Amino acid sequence: MSVNKQNQSEIEKEAAAKTAVSFVRDNDIVGLGTGSTAKFAIEELAKLVNNGLKIIGVASSIKTEELAVSLGIPMQELGKTSHIDISIDGADEFSETLDLIKGGGGALFREKIVASLSKNRIIVTDSSKKVEKLGAFKVPIEVIPTAYQYVVNELEKLNGIVNLRYKEGKIFISDNNNYIVDVDFGLIDKPQKLSESLNQIDGLLAHGLFVSLTSKIIMAKDGQLFTFSKD
Numbered sequence: 092m093s094v095n096k097q098n099q100s101e102i103e104k105e106a107a108a109k110t111a112v113s114f115v116r117d118n119d120i121v122g123l124g125t126g127s128t129a130k131f132a133i134e135e136l137a138k139l140v141n142n143g144l145k146i147i148g149v150a151s152s153i154k155t156e157e158l159a160v161s162l163g164i165p166m167q168e169l170g171k172t173s174h175i176d177i178s179i180d181g182a183d184e185f186s187e188t189l190d191l192i193k194g195g196g197g198a199l200f201r202e203k204i205v206a207s208l209s210k211n212r213i214i215v216t217d218s219s220k221k222v223e224k225l226g227a228f229k230v231p232i233e234v235i236p237t238a239y240q241y242v243v244n245e246l247e248k249l250n251g252i253v254n255l256r257y258k259e260g261k262i263f264i265s266d267n268n269n270y271i272v273d274v275d276f277g278l279i280d281k282p283q284k285l286s287e288s289l290n291q292i293d294g295l296l297a298h299g300l301f302v303s304l305t306s307k308i309i310m311a312k313d314g315q316l317f318t319f320s321k322d
């Protein structure tokens with residue numbers, strides 16, 4: 092990406108994130124996403140908290156927890172949370188049907204739990220994330236190491252090309268001490284069907300296809316805001 096394109100994408104991410112934060116109300120329990128776009132939302136929320144907004148944050152990753160705590164946002168453990176009023180998170184790809192691919196940063200499992208607990212699920216993105224059909228971005232899948240080879244076999248039966256994720260020369264380990272595989276299924280015609288097939292595989296903890304888990308997507312492009320929602 093050229094420097095200008097990169098700047099443009101950062102500007103778009105920030106604009107979308109700040110808009111999403113305007114939906115947060117006093118006393119909300121707020122799900123905090125992971126990644127470079129969610130980070131803008133967390134920083135904006137922290138400013139409001141320091142000016143008196145009363146919220147409790149719930150983090151979708153260790154990195155987000157550390158950031159939110161360092162900025163002074165009061166936090167509650169995900170495992171002790173039964174309800175989230177609003178969550179704000181990023182995505183790696185989205186379609187106008189509000190289906191997403193997430194997990195580029197490896198946080199998909201906790202992000203899915205946060206989204207599942209949330210009443211109002213807002214996704215914030217720059218314009219590079221919008222696609223006609225999901226699938227150019229390989230689907231991140233979290234795998235319990237003991238089941239690794241079995242899960243690979245099952246993913247190959249679904250015509251997936253499986254790549255174990257590495258970081259800095261070492262196998263990437265998720266916040267939950269599992270592996271991540273990035274799986275190329277080609278362009279995905281039926282995300283719901285693929286999601287259901289993946290959900291059947293023992294040892295596959297979570298996959299990055301988010302279907303029916305989004306209320307609204309806020310995308311910024313060329314200084315304008317675009318909103319995608321079911322209603």
Ligand SMILES: O=C[C@H](O)[C@H](O)[C@H](O)COP(=O)(O)O
Pocket residue numbers: 124125126127128129180181182183193194195196197198199202
């Ligand atoms: O695991 C990471 C998350 O799903 C992120 O929300 C996703 O990768 C988008 O990240 P970014 O906002 O940095 O593009």
